[in-house]
Every structure is written in C-alpha cells, then in structure tokens.
Amino acid sequence: MDALPRDPVLLATVLGTSLPFLSMAVILIFTRANRQLSSRISVAAIGCSLASALFLLITLRAAPGAIQYQTEWFSSGNFNVAFGYYLDPLSLLMLTIVAVIAFLVQVYSLGYMAGDPGFSRYYAFQSLFAWAMMNMVIAGSLLQLFIFWELVGLASYLLIGFYYEKWSASQAGKKAFVMTRVGDVGFFLGIIILVIGFGNLGIPELNTAGASHSIPQQLITVSALLILCGVIGKSAQFPLLTWLPDAMEGQTPVSALLHSATMVAAGVYMFSRIFPFFSASPEAMTAALAIGTVTMILASTMAMVTYDIKQVWAYSTISQLGLMVMALAAGGYFAGVYHLTTHAGFKALLFLCSGIFIHSFHTNDMRIIGKEGGRRLTIPTVCMTIGALALAGVFPFSGFFSKEAILGVLAAQPGKIWLYAGLIGALLTAYYSFRLIFYIVLPQGGISASSDSGHHEPSHDEEHHGYIFWAMAVPVIILAGLTLILGLFFEHPLQGFISGMLGHGSASVLLVQHTTPEAHGIGHELLLALGVSAGLFGIALAWFEFGRKDSSRTGFLSCFPSIWRLFDLRWFMDIFFRKALDTAVYAGLTSLFTKNDRRIIDGAIDGICFFTEAGGRLFSFLQSGMLQYNLLVMALGAGVAILFFLV
Amino acid sequence: MNSLNTYLIISAFLFSLGLLGVLQRRNLIGMLISVELMLNAANLNFMAFNRFLTPDPVVGQIIALFVMGLAAAEAAIGLSIILALFRKMHSINIERAQKLKG
Structure with missing residues (x-):
C-alpha cells in the first residue's frame, strides 16, 4: 500500500476502478433520499474513472509490455490464486470504452430518468455496474x-x-x-x-x-x-x-x-x-x-x-x-x-x-x-x-x-x-x-x-430546449x-x-x-x-x-407469413426453451424435489413433533398436583441413588 | 455406649421420623415442623462427627450454626407461603393446593 502514492499508474488504476463502488455504497447507505446528490456523486465517480482510464491509456500507450500488479489472494498446496490488475493494450482499450460509454450514459440518464421515483437506486446500480465491469476488464x-x-x-x-x-x-x-x-x-x-x-x-x-x-x-x-x-x-x-x-x-x-x-x-x-x-x-x-x-x-x-x-x-x-x-x-x-x-x-x-x-x-x-x-x-x-x-x-x-x-x-x-x-x-x-x-x-x-396541433407540441418545445x-x-x-x-x-x-x-x-x-x-x-x-x-x-x-x-x-417477408412467423417467434427458440423447462425441470426435477420436501423432510419433522406430543400426553398422568407424591418420588429416588452408590 | 453409633442411630431415627412427617401429614404446619426435624437430624450428625472424628477444628459446630440460621430463614419463608395460601384457600390442607396444578 505504501507504493500507492509513488506510482501514478497504480494510483489511477485503483482510484478509477474503485470509486464507482464507493459511490454505490454512499448512495445506497446515505443519500438515497436526495436524488440530485446521488446522481452527482455517481456521475462524479464515473467521471474520475473516465479521467483515470484516459490517463492510463495515454501514459501507457507506448509501454513496452503489459504491466501487472498482483498480490497473492490465497494458496492451496502449490496452487496460488493471485488477485491483481493486468494492464495491456487490450484491457486499457476496453477500460476506456467502458468508462467513456458509462460516463455518457450516466449523463444521458440525468435527462432520461429525471423525475423517476427510483432515481437514486438507478444511479447506485449504474455505479455497481461500472465498478464490476472495469474490474472485470483489468x-x-x-x-x-x-x-x-x-x-x-x-x-x-x-x-x-x-x-x-x-x-x-x-x-x-x-x-x-x-x-x-x-x-x-x-x-x-x-x-x-x-x-x-x-x-x-x-x-x-x-x-x-x-x-x-x-x-x-x-x-x-x-x-x-x-x-x-x-x-x-x-x-x-x-x-x-x-x-x-x-x-x-x-x-x-x-x-x-x-x-x-x-x-x-x-x-x-x-x-x-x-x-x-x-x-x-x-x-x-x-x-x-x-x-x-x-x-x-x-x-x-x-x-x-x-x-x-x-x-x-x-x-x-x-x-x-x-x-x-x-x-x-x-x-x-x-x-x-x-x-x-x-x-x-x-x-x-x-x-x-x-x-x-x-x-x-x-x-x-x-x-x-x-x-x-x-x-x-x-x-x-x-x-x-x-x-x-x-x-x-x-x-x-x-x-x-x-x-x-x-x-x-x-x-x-x-x-x-x-x-x-x-x-x-x-x-x-x-x-x-x-x-x-x-x-x-x-x-x-x-x-x-x-x-401538429396535438398535445405533444408544448411538451416538445419545452423538452427541446430544456435541461432534460x-x-x-x-x-x-x-x-x-x-x-x-x-x-x-x-x-x-x-x-x-x-x-x-x-x-x-x-x-x-x-x-x-x-x-x-x-x-x-x-x-x-x-x-x-x-x-x-x-x-x-x-x-x-x-x-x-x-x-x-x-x-x-x-x-x-410479409408475402411469406410462415417465415414471418418463424422470425417473429425467434425461430421458436423461446417456445422450445419453455417446453424443455416444463418437461425437464418442472415436471422432472422440481416435482422430485417437491416430493422430497413434502414427504421426507416435512414427514420427518412432523413425526418428531407427533412423538413428542404423544409422549407428553402419555406421561402427564404423573402430574397430579399433589406435592407430597412428588416428594415421595424424590425421596425414593434419593434412596435408590444412595443404595446404588453405597452398596 | 457413649460412641458414635448411638448418635448416628438416633439421628437416622429422627430423620426418618421427619421424612415420614413430610410425606404423610396433610397439614402444612406439620410438614414444616417435620422438615425442622430432618434438619436437626442432620445437625446431630454434624456434631457427632465433629466430636468423635475430628475434634480439633470445630467445623461441624460451625456448620450446625449455619443450618440453624438456614432453618430460621426457611421457617420464615415457609410460614409466609402458608399464610398466602391460607388467604387464598381458607385452609392449610395441602390437598387443597392441588388446584394450583396447570
């Protein structure tokens, strides 16, 4: 971690790829009620990511080879799993694409999503996506x-x-x-x-x-x-x-x-x-x-x-x-x-x-x-x-x-x-x-x-020039x-x-x-x-x-209704999947699992309950409420215990 | 005859008497007295063991004092329970207390 401030490339990578996560956390935990603030946090975070992605692309455009930062995550036997960043032209290019489009889309959403009740949630998810995608890329x-x-x-x-x-x-x-x-x-x-x-x-x-x-x-x-x-x-x-x-x-x-x-x-x-x-x-x-x-x-x-x-x-x-x-x-x-x-x-x-x-x-x-x-x-x-x-x-x-x-x-x-x-x-x-x-x-x-004279016009004029x-x-x-x-x-x-x-x-x-x-x-x-x-x-x-x-x-294509139908129904792929799902999963696996749940698991638990209850009823005649019977049993028990330990 | 066995037999006799009283008497006061009898049998045992086996540290006598204190406390609590029961049931017969079962 002490290398972080001294290495601008690593700093940019870490900042760029983790800020969206922070913004998601902040939005979901603190600022959900405040839509303006939420969207600003998210756009600012993705803006920083965009800046660092561009910085990385420009700094490393002539790098002789791939740059790799990694630290061991866990190891088992002689198999090590590393966790880290791998920066080569491909990942830098993709990182830039993701950052650019994510940034533009978030700005666009300021208009598109304006007034939506789930505005903050939307930006939180957008940040989550940006974070996951950029980390996947590198x-x-x-x-x-x-x-x-x-x-x-x-x-x-x-x-x-x-x-x-x-x-x-x-x-x-x-x-x-x-x-x-x-x-x-x-x-x-x-x-x-x-x-x-x-x-x-x-x-x-x-x-x-x-x-x-x-x-x-x-x-x-x-x-x-x-x-x-x-x-x-x-x-x-x-x-x-x-x-x-x-x-x-x-x-x-x-x-x-x-x-x-x-x-x-x-x-x-x-x-x-x-x-x-x-x-x-x-x-x-x-x-x-x-x-x-x-x-x-x-x-x-x-x-x-x-x-x-x-x-x-x-x-x-x-x-x-x-x-x-x-x-x-x-x-x-x-x-x-x-x-x-x-x-x-x-x-x-x-x-x-x-x-x-x-x-x-x-x-x-x-x-x-x-x-x-x-x-x-x-x-x-x-x-x-x-x-x-x-x-x-x-x-x-x-x-x-x-x-x-x-x-x-x-x-x-x-x-x-x-x-x-x-x-x-x-x-x-x-x-x-x-x-x-x-x-x-x-x-x-x-x-x-x-x-032309319809209800759209006024709103159009407004939207045409407005912020949205x-x-x-x-x-x-x-x-x-x-x-x-x-x-x-x-x-x-x-x-x-x-x-x-x-x-x-x-x-x-x-x-x-x-x-x-x-x-x-x-x-x-x-x-x-x-x-x-x-x-x-x-x-x-x-x-x-x-x-x-x-x-x-x-x-x-409308001359051939059957082909139209074929294309329109996605080559019957959805119908096929539905059928396959119904026969293989719902009729087969799911019904087996249901039976297992109803008969075996539920049956076992019901059985335990039944025996406990029946046992309780069976032995409840011992409780007469007469204090001295209890005392008698206690004394006899103590006597038996004494006999057992002494003899 | 001035030996340990005499005291033990007397205390066993007292204890059995107390146990019988607790189990057989229907009167709560009588049960309380029988418990006292059992405690005294235990006290007698303590004293006898102290006297005949380890006379030097007088632990047995001290414990006997403790048991007497305990008996006093027990009597106080027992009597107050009996009093409460009497107010509720207008009787101190233990058979009436069967109503308390759930």
Whole structure:
C-alpha cells in the first residue's frame, strides 16, 4: 500500500476502478433520499474513472509490455490464486470504452430518468455496474475475471428488473440471469478443469502456455469449449440468445450501456483476452466460428420483422456480437477487437437516440414514432442515421472499417462459406437498420396532422430546449462524432496499439499476419467492393420497400407469413426453451424435489413433533398436583441413588 | 455406649421420623415442623462427627450454626407461603393446593 502514492499508474488504476463502488455504497447507505446528490456523486465517480482510464491509456500507450500488479489472494498446496490488475493494450482499450460509454450514459440518464421515483437506486446500480465491469476488464486472472463477470451479471439483473413491480420486467430480469448462468456453469467448469490440469489461472500464463503448446491438447480443447459456454451465455450467442431482446425491458440507457456496448461485449472481450489460449485449439475455434455465424444470421432475420425499435437494435447487437465472435474465431484478433470498439460506439449511439424518441413519444413502435413526427427531433434523427450508416458499414463511418477488417479475415478462411455468410449478414444488417430509419424518417402518408396541433407540441418545445433534452442530446452528439472519427483516423493507431501487445508480449507473433490482401485469393479491392455493395444493396432494398413514395411499406417477408412467423417467434427458440423447462425441470426435477420436501423432510419433522406430543400426553398422568407424591418420588429416588452408590 | 453409633442411630431415627412427617401429614404446619426435624437430624450428625472424628477444628459446630440460621430463614419463608395460601384457600390442607396444578 505504501507504493500507492509513488506510482501514478497504480494510483489511477485503483482510484478509477474503485470509486464507482464507493459511490454505490454512499448512495445506497446515505443519500438515497436526495436524488440530485446521488446522481452527482455517481456521475462524479464515473467521471474520475473516465479521467483515470484516459490517463492510463495515454501514459501507457507506448509501454513496452503489459504491466501487472498482483498480490497473492490465497494458496492451496502449490496452487496460488493471485488477485491483481493486468494492464495491456487490450484491457486499457476496453477500460476506456467502458468508462467513456458509462460516463455518457450516466449523463444521458440525468435527462432520461429525471423525475423517476427510483432515481437514486438507478444511479447506485449504474455505479455497481461500472465498478464490476472495469474490474472485470483489468482482472489479472481468470478467477478474478469470473468473479466480476458474475457481478456484472448481477448489475444487469438489477437494472433489467429495475421496475420490479412490472411483471414483464421482473420476468425478463430473471430470464437474463438464468440464461447467462447456464453459460457460466460451463465457464466455471472450464476454470476448474484448468486448475486441475494446468494449475494456474493467470491470463498471461495461460496465453503463453497456449501459444507455446505446453498444455496437453485435449485439456485445452475441453476447457476452451467450456469457457466458450460462458461467452455464449454472456454475449447472447446461439442457442442462449433470447434473453437479450427480453432484456430491453430495462430503461433505454441501460440497454445502451449494458445490453449493447459493454456488458454483452464482455463475452467477446474474454474471448480476445485469452485469445492465444483459444487459438491453440482448432476445434474450439471452429465451434466458435460456427456458433458466431449461426447467431449472426438468426439474429438478423429476427430483426427484420419486429416493429419495436429497441428490439431491432437488440437483435442487431446479437448479430454484431456473432460477427465479432466469427472474426476472433477466424483468427482475426485485431478485427474482432476493432469491431468491438466501433460497435460499442455506434450501438450505444443508436440506443441513446432511440431513447430520446421513446422518451418523447412514449412508445417503442417505430411506425407510431414515424407517424407522430419523429423526424422533427432533428438531432436524434440525424445521429441515428449516422449510427445506422455505421452499422450498415457505409464509408466513412466507423463500422465500415471494422466490417471490412472482419470480411478480410473471413475471406482468408479455407472455406468460402464463412465469407458468404458474412456478406449475407452485412446485407441483412443494412436492410433491417434502414427499414427502421425509413419508417421514422419517411412515414407512410407523411406525418399525421393531428400531432401538429396535438398535445405533444408544448411538451416538445419545452423538452427541446430544456435541461432534460440537452442532457440527452449532448452524449448522443459526442457519440456520433466518435462514430465519425473512430474509423477514419483511428484504425491504424489502434491496430498498432493492439497488435503491439501480441508482438511485444507473450503471445505468438503469427497471429498478427491476418489480413494481407494477397493471403486470401480474392483481391482486396474486390472484397471491399463486395462488402460495400452488400451494405448498399441492403439499404437500397430497404428504400425500395419502405422509403419510396408509393411503396407498400410492408417488406417482402410479409408475402411469406410462415417465415414471418418463424422470425417473429425467434425461430421458436423461446417456445422450445419453455417446453424443455416444463418437461425437464418442472415436471422432472422440481416435482422430485417437491416430493422430497413434502414427504421426507416435512414427514420427518412432523413425526418428531407427533412423538413428542404423544409422549407428553402419555406421561402427564404423573402430574397430579399433589406435592407430597412428588416428594415421595424424590425421596425414593434419593434412596435408590444412595443404595446404588453405597452398596 | 457413649460412641458414635448411638448418635448416628438416633439421628437416622429422627430423620426418618421427619421424612415420614413430610410425606404423610396433610397439614402444612406439620410438614414444616417435620422438615425442622430432618434438619436437626442432620445437625446431630454434624456434631457427632465433629466430636468423635475430628475434634480439633470445630467445623461441624460451625456448620450446625449455619443450618440453624438456614432453618430460621426457611421457617420464615415457609410460614409466609402458608399464610398466602391460607388467604387464598381458607385452609392449610395441602390437598387443597392441588388446584394450583396447570
């Protein structure tokens, strides 16, 4: 501890990652009644975190290798569990992403949540999330990562079920918690196998061992596949993807922060965190590639049929996470991390814009928002279009660059099927995002007249210029700016920064050589053209169906009601889970446990009570109330005792 | 005949008499007197042991004094209980006190 003041890096790390926890404690214990003060404490704490994250990023941008602080937590036999911080380019980048988005979202929430009775509680949970997420990012060992991984899940549960008196919200929170937990069981088993087989959970050690193949191949494959379960649960990959759209029950800023930009990206982050370890197992990589592809396609199809804006972005998040998993599984370390970065920016932007619409029109339905004049809110409309362009992968927005990087990696794969899947995904993504944009910007039959003189206007004017509107608009504008510059100016610095870790650090250098254009048969220009045209074709299709003056505005899918139904019901996944839950858990396990409880445990306790009571009744005749009988028994007893001891 | 056994037999006789009184008399005052008899039997034992076995420290006599003090206290408390019972039941017959059972 005495090193703390002398080492600014350690000081910044400790301060930045623990202040949000302090703020949560202070809010929950002392200042719950005072909403203003609570929100200020929380925003100040996350502001300090943001400052220290930026400080760390700038100070350590040219550090020769990873910086590690650790102290022994406990040891058993020759197995040591360390607790500490591991600062390398990846964790610094992620720390900055988390701090930036968490800060912007908390500022945004000042407007969005204004007047909510649970305002203080909301900020306490936000602080809890920020603390857990930042500590997860800089965790030095897999066990520490797992602990904060679970805490992040707790924060997610609390925030999804924030309006716990609302049935659907509490159900959604429960669903998210249980489904991610299913994956986490696999994750934990993977950790246990690693402890038994390898005996060390430090992230650098794992990566070194993976790169130098010093762990038995079978062990790596089994544990990597199990840890992949954790990724599947947290990042909502197939088959555990249906919790994320339901998680949209939470407030929109929560969706922006947790369920699109940072928390769900934790799975992808963990994947890239121990990337050299994963890449030592070709089987696990192939499994991840297949899962990512299936997820991406399924989620994009689901997004094509829903009318709920937040649901569209939720499905889109799932599909983009699938794309990141694909990129990583195909060996594109930088491509995956880069897309994680840009996606965090533009998806948070999309959600926050939707939040402004939802706040103003009190509905999630994109058709109603369009009809009631959504496009009159100029700032969110423009910013949302920027976000959608980035999502569709249009030059010069950030998504373009990261998507191209991913397509390049996929093209380098031996089978071309992954590349085609990626292109289809890009097309569908562009289609569904612009379907939404056109619904809002070019509503059918123009903006309805009633809203011109309707009840919305006065409140709009007020919100348009008031504190509430600007608290929400400024973060949105900042994010839109980030979306613009992240791709144009930051691709190469980021690439050098991220890949530098692999070169300097422990991992193998061979991972860096991913996307030289010549490596993958198809020329770089052709690939670029393919990627861009997939996106543009999707936008054009959306315009043809939803944007044109005399278009039907129903989409080609409505010609196939059965397919529509399939997509709308999430490929029957929820129904399947429900059935599985009913038969396996409720009819099987639960009824057995109920029987055990009713018959065996309750029966045993009832039996004890019955015998005690019956015994009491049986012997109560001895109590006559006659003092002298008692005395007689006592004297006789004493006499017997004397005889016993003397004779 | 001036030996320890004589005293012990007398005290055992006294004790048995007291025990019989406590167990058999229905009159509370009578029971109290019988308890006194038992205590005196114990006192006699103490004195006899003191006199014949360890005459030098007079512990037995001191304890006999204590027992007499105890007996006085016991009589005071016992009499007050009897008085209270008499006020309630208008009798000092122990059989009446059966009403006190729960």
